[in-house]
Amino acid sequence: MYRYDQFDEQLVRERAAQFRGQVERRLSGELKEDHFKPLRLQNGVYLQLHAYMLRVAIPYGQLSSRKMRQLAMIADTYDKGYGHFTTRQNIQYNWVALKNIPDVLDKLADVEMHAIQTSGNCIRNTTSDHLAGANADELEDPRPWCEIIRQWSTIHPEFAFLPRKFKIAVTAAAPDRAAIKVHDIGLLMKPNANGEVGFEVFVGGGLGRTPHVGVSVRDWVSKGELLSYLEAIMRVYNRFGRRDNKFKARIKILVNETGPEEFTRLVEEEFAAQGPKEKVVLPDEEVARIMAYFAPPEFEDLPEVSQAFEREKARNEGFARWARINLRAHRTPGYASVHISLKPQGVAPGDATGEQMRVMADLAEQYGMDDVRVAHEQDIVLPHVKMDDLPAVYAKLVEHRLATANAGLITDLIACPGLDYCNLANARSISVANDIQAEFADADFEEEIGKLHVNISGCINACGHHHVGHIGVLGVDKKGEEFYQITLGGRADEKAAIGDIAGPGLRHEEVRPAFRRVIDKYLEVRNGKSETFIEVLERLGQEPFKEALYASA
Numbered sequence: 001m002y003r004y005d006q007f008d009e010q011l012v013r014e015r016a017a018q019f020r021g022q023v024e025r026r027l028s029g030e031l032k033e034d035h036f037k038p039l040r041l042q043n044g045v046y047l048q049l050h051a052y053m054l055r056v057a058i059p060y061g062q063l064s065s066r067k068m069r070q071l072a073m074i075a076d077t078y079d080k081g082y083g084h085f086t087t088r089q090n091i092q093y094n095w096v097a098l099k100n101i102p103d104v105l106d107k108l109a110d111v112e113m114h115a116i117q118t119s120g121n122c123i124r125n126t127t128s129d130h131l132a133g134a135n136a137d138e139l140e141d142p143r144p145w146c147e148i149i150r151q152w153s154t155i156h157p158e159f160a161f162l163p164r165k166f167k168i169a170v171t172a173a174a175p176d177r178a179a180i181k182v183h184d185i186g187l188l189m190k191p192n193a194n195g196e197v198g199f200e201v202f203v204g205g206g207l208g209r210t211p212h213v214g215v216s217v218r219d220w221v222s223k224g225e226l227l228s229y230l231e232a233i234m235r236v237y238n239r240f241g242r243r244d245n246k247f248k249a250r251i252k253i254l255v256n257e258t259g260p261e262e263f264t265r266l267v268e269e270e271f272a273a274q275g276p277k278e279k280v281v282l283p284d285e286e287v288a289r290i291m292a293y294f295a296p297p298e299f300e301d302l303p304e305v306s307q308a309f310e311r312e313k314a315r316n317e318g319f320a321r322w323a324r325i326n327l328r329a330h331r332t333p334g335y336a337s338v339h340i341s342l343k344p345q346g347v348a349p350g351d352a353t354g355e356q357m358r359v360m361a362d363l364a365e366q367y368g369m370d371d372v373r374v375a376h377e378q379d380i381v382l383p384h385v386k387m388d389d390l391p392a393v394y395a396k397l398v399e400h401r402l403a404t405a406n407a408g409l410i411t412d413l414i415a416c417p418g419l420d421y422c423n424l425a426n427a428r429s430i431s432v433a434n435d436i437q438a439e440f441a442d443a444d445f446e447e448e449i450g451k452l453h454v455n456i457s458g459c460i461n462a463c464g465h466h467h468v469g470h471i472g473v474l475g476v477d478k479k480g481e482e483f484y485q486i487t488l489g490g491r492a493d494e495k496a497a498i499g500d501i502a503g504p505g506l507r508h509e510e511v512r513p514a515f516r517r518v519i520d521k522y523l524e525v526r527n528g529k530s531e532t533f534i535e536v537l538e539r540l541g542q543e544p545f546k547e548a549l550y551a552s553a
Contacts, residue, residue, distance in 0.1 A: 001062055001371070002147045002293045004112045011155070012114045019043045020102035027099060042122075044115030045101060049423040054093045054101055055118040056108060060128040060146040060170075061089030061374040065361035068372050070111040072357035078104050083357070085342060085350045087414060087465055088167070089127045089374040090118060094421050116154065121162045123153035123234075127169045129177045130375035133296060134383035136331035138173040139189050140197060144291045145226070146170050151290075152227050152280065159234050163241035164249035166234075167206075170199075174494060179376060181205045181214045181496035182468055184251045185233060190220065198222045203233060203263070204255030207462035211498045212252040215260040217267055223287075227280035232271035236263070297369045297384055302334025306387030312394075319394050321443065322405040327390070334387055338368070339407040340380040340397065345437050348430045349415040350378030359400045367393050378414055379407065410452045410519070411437040414465055418458030418475060419482075425458035427475025427482035428508070432456055435512040440519070449519055452533045455490070468492035470534045471518065472499045473511065484511050486549060488542050491534065502546050514549050521548035 004012070022039045025031040031039075037047075044055040056071070063071075071091055075083045078100050079093045086092055096104060108114055117124055126146045133141045149168060153159065159166070171178040172189035180186025186202035198220045205214030221229045233251075240258070242248045255263045313320040328337040340360060343349050352360075360380055364372045367389040368382035375381055385393060397403035406412040413436060416422065418429030433456055440446045455469030459476075466472030472487035483505030490499030506514055519533075521544055526536045537545065 001064055002059075002290065008112070009109075012109045012112075012116070015043070015114065015116055016102065016105035016109055019105060023098060023102050038120070041119040042116070043101075043105070044118035045098075046119060047423070048094065048421050049419070049425075050421065051095050052098050052101065053421070054096045054104060054115060055086070056091050056093070056113060056115050057118050057125045058090050058113075058374050059150050060126060060132070060143050061130055061376070062143065063372040063374065065365040065370050065372065067111045067113055068357050068361035068364070070107060070113070072354040072361070074104055074107060075357065076354035082351050082353045084348065084417065085352065085374050085378050085380070087376045087378060087463070088118075088125055089130075089376055090125055091374070092417075094417070119165075121164050121166075122160050123156065123162075123166045123168065125167075126150050126153070127167070127178055127183075127376060129171045129173060130373040130381045131177060131328060131337055131383060132172070132373075133294065134328075134330055134335075134337050135173060136329065137175060138171075139191070140172055141294050141296075142170045142172040142187075142189055144287075144294045145187070145189070145199075145223070147290050147293070148227070148282070148287070149230070152230075158231075159238065162234075162238060163243050164246060164251075166237075166251070168230075176492075176494040176496070177375075179465075179468070179492040179496070181494075182207055182211075182465070182492060183214065185230065186214050187226075192220045196222065199226055201229065201233075203267075204252045204260075205496070206250050206252040207465055207467045208250070209247055209460050209462075210250075210253065210256075211462070211467040212256055213496045213498060214252075215255060217260070217264040224282060225279075227282065228274055228278075229267075229271055231278075231280060232267050232274065235270050236266045240266070297371070299332045299335060299384070300386070302332075302386065302388075304333040306334065306390075309387040309390050312391040316391075318398070318403075318405075319391065321447070322394055322403055323390065325405045325409065325447065326403075326407045328381075330384070332384075336385055336387055336390065338382040338385050338390070338393060339375070340382065340402050341404040341406055341412060342379050342402075343406060343412050343437070344401050344404045345411075345441060346434055348417070348420075349413055349433050352380070356400050356402055359396060359402065363393055363396060377412065379412070405443065406446060408451050408453070409446050410440045410449055410454055411446060413437070413454035413456060414469070415456040416458050416463035418456075418464075422458060422463075424461055425475065426460075426477035427458050427484065429456045429458040429464060429473075429475060432473060432475070432484060432508065432511055435508075436515055439512050439516055448529070449523070450529065450532055453492070465492065466490075467498050468496065469499060470537070471515070476505055478505065482508055484508065486511075486514070488545055489534070489537050500542060502542065502549055504550075513552065517548040517551055518545050521545055 457464035487499030
């Protein structure tokens, strides 16, 4: 894990002190909300439906036990005892009083954390694969490059006031667990013809009002030229991106209206025009310094088969199910990656109490090499756990309602806070999510259904990524009544696709039975248990599922 140097430390401390003065002026009335808004947004502070919300950055989703415990302390001391983990691998606090936010920022700085650039028209938190450094299918660890991008983009004077917010994701595996094609820039690490590792560059992905899948603008750029190429993209966006209409200001609109070929030409022209003083040269020693922070842990030489693990599977049916569903293979024999679900029945997806955060910190420290990851599915991952230790880990998770065996299944759904919290939302999201979870609460039935991604958004801003759910749900307002539009066929993986609207919106009470009809139809028409919902949908098209969706609506 990267550790702050003196420049990081100074920057974070000075920004926290600066914001303290701005908050004092706001509370005294000297600073009006219209003037305070751009200042608070630069520090991750939103004004939501009931209170201010603070979004804390978790670069590339990685935490230590110390950081997780500090997040727990903040939840218990300054919020209502919980935090909300987001699809950007961040955490949000929904009930922090404005007067306390400067103190929270100081507490974050104590553990090398901050809220800088978690809002505003700037380059946001760089996200990555939550299994980075642990999974055998990756080319190399992408996290050092996420850190390099973080350092380059933090308070970058040229890109601090972009036409709109900007999001970058990096992965190094063919199975895309970072959703790179629905980001403003997505980077896929890959070799060129000579075997040198660089990046394929995708630009123009994004969801919201006008969803788009990113297009490849460069098949390969070298590591040494990566930041210079990113600057070329950002300059084209800064120059040609719309500033007169925020709904048309994202880079996806520019790429779509300009056309991928012309946009690529503009970027290549800008890249070629960079003079020696404009190139961002990465000193080898600095790259080596950052890489060293992400060196693999010292794994033990363990047998591939753990007797303790096998005995517990044979003895404990709950453990066996959890192991089947929530464990991921590790690149090192004798280890596994543990997916901790934050989606038990009746809880807002992504929420964790302070107590649960401390439990996860303890487990990471005792069994997980002090490494905790936030997945963009709003769950937590311990990437490096010995197979021998899994029974003890499971027992602790069960004790604290963290052992729901649903990773990748229908109740492991993504949902934004919706109208319960957000002043932009048109409809509730959490209650719809809980209804769907209740419908498929039977663990055997859910496992029979298999892999299925459900995404729920309370408005067109798509914070729940409904466009890329295998089944997506969008809350809309119709003359003061909440309706829910269903989309089918979305994907956020390497085959990224935007789901198609199935038809008219459903009332809140109609969503749950409609989901059941769609799933029953899927189970009726699939070719064996190995064929997933998205595979059946792509084979048969939407019509059978549309008919089921509206059969009794």
